[in-house]
Amino acid sequence: MKPLDGIRRSKEAGKPVIGCFPLYPPLELLHSMGLAPVVLWGLRGPVHDADRHIQNFACSVARRLAQVVIDDAEGLFDGIFFYNGCDTLRNLPEILQEGREELGRDALPVFRVHVPMVPAEQTDASAYLRNEMQNLIVCLESAYGLSFSEESFAESVALYGSARALCLQLEEAVARGGMAFSDFCDTLMSANFLPVEEQIELLESKIAVAGEERALEPSSRVVVSGILPPPPAICKLIDDAGLTVVGNDVAAFHRSYARAPQEWSDVNDYYVRFYRDHFPCTTLLYSSDARFKALTSMVEASGADGFVFIGEKFCEYEYFELPHLEEKLKEKGVSVLPLEISIEDESTAETYRTRIEAFAEVLAGAEATVSGTS
Numbered sequence: 420m421k422p423l424d425g426i427r428r429s430k431e432a433g434k435p436v437i438g439c440f441p442l443y444p445p446l447e448l449l450h451s452m453g454l455a456p457v458v459l460w461g462l463r464g465p466v467h468d469a470d471r472h473i474q475n476f477a478c479s480v481a482r483r484l485a486q487v488v489i490d491d492a493e494g495l496f497d498g499i500f501f502y503n504g505c506d507t508l509r510n511l512p513e514i515l516q517e518g519r520e521e522l523g524r525d526a527l528p529v530f531r532v533h534v535p536m537v538p539a540e541q542t543d544a545s546a547y548l549r550n551e552m553q554n555l556i557v558c559l560e561s562a563y564g565l566s567f568s569e570e571s572f573a574e575s576v577a578l579y580g581s582a583r584a585l586c587l588q589l590e591e592a593v594a595r596g597g598m599a600f601s602d603f604c605d606t607l608m609s610a611n612f613l614p615v616e617e618q619i620e621l622l623e624s625k626i627a628v629a630g631e632e633r634a635l636e637p638s639s640r641v642v643v644s645g646i647l648p649p650p651p652a653i654c655k656l657i658d659d660a661g662l663t664v665v666g667n668d669v670a671a672f673h674r675s676y677a678r679a680p681q682e683w684s685d686v687n688d689y690y691v692r693f694y695r696d697h698f699p700c701t702t703l704l705y706s707s708d709a710r711f712k713a714l715t716s717m718v719e720a721s722g723a724d725g726f727v728f729i730g731e732k733f734c735e736y737e738y739f740e741l742p743h744l745e746e747k748l749k750e751k752g753v754s755v756l757p758l759e760i761s762i763e764d765e766s767t768a769e770t771y772r773t774r775i776e777a778f779a780e781v782l783a784g785a786e787a788t789v790s791g792t793s
């Protein structure tokens with residue numbers, strides 16, 4: 420299914436569609452108020468109008484998101500939500516409104532939240548975030564004539580909790596060799612654009628047909644990291660090279676669904692905990708110290724020998740971390756394959772074949788040396 424088809428499905432259900440900028444918007448809250456939130460990453464297609472507004476050395480996430488929201492000839496979006504996810508996204512709403520105006524599209528209501536990027540142990544900014552969430556609720560109620568209730572919110576939390584648990588189960592299916600990584604990425608990217616109720620159906624149907632555990636090739640185990648999963652053709656190259664993705668540190672996947680509060684007192688408290696205890700991400704600046712520990716645990720628990728970094732070209736958050744991470748992983752005997760993906764590279768995946776195959780051979784060679792079979 421194409422991303423816009425999924426958004427159309429939400430639109431047809433009669434709910435106002437809120438295009439959420441990545442990375443970790445308050446989906447449960449928006450859903451609980453009768454809105455249809457969709458995270459705008461993993462979009463495909465050419466970028467033209469947006470390039471008149473955004474420099475072409477911005478990441479593909481921002482350029483494609485801008486293109487879809489500016490273009491929006493079908494009037495799919497009823498509002499935009501964003502928070503201070505990263506510098507590239509921060510000023511985008513104003514730019515998008517200008518682009519829409521040029522194309523004769525209506526201005527969209529914009530909702531924003533500022534998530535304090537300070538470590539909780541250093542400064543307690545929870546009161547500030549509680550206030551931000553409360554303001555958001557008031558703005559949403561006023562814009563759409565909807566009302567918030569804690570009861571509906573708890574129901575939405577339960578739905579998203581089910582979807583998150585299913586995503587983790589599907590990750591496990593990939594790790595045990597019961598599902599191809601390419602199938603997994605395709606499923607989760609499609610699910611992202613569906614209403615959460617349909618996401619659950621899709622994920623359950625995939626879990627039902629996932630295969631049993633199979634013996635993995637020695638030293639074929641890798642962790643994949645990045646903002647987005649690799650493009651489909653590169654996922655297939657990873658599968659074809661005999662690599663098994665036993666750990667997932669992709670922001671659109673594991674970082675998004677790995678953790679959510681299990682207990683909370685009200686909606687504001689939920690999001691204080693949600694952001695504070697989130698799986699560490701390069702964009703959640705206060706979590707940067709916890710990143711290395713989380714990744715080391717993932718590598719050790721999964722028995723991975725390799726780490727494939729899918730670099731989103733021009734994403735400074737990810738590239739600032741990589742040199743340190745690479746050095747530390749190598750000290751632990753984990754080989755690292757950094758691949759940089761730009762908006763233009765997605766149709767030229769074959770150029771990555773040699774590097775991925777060579778990496779798989781290096782891992783296999785290292786294993787043979789260690790086990791004395793070479």
Ligand code: SF4
Nearest residue numbers: 478480505507731734
């Ligand atoms: S890829 Fe990086 S720079 Fe681009 S939107 Fe995501 S976090 Fe921001």
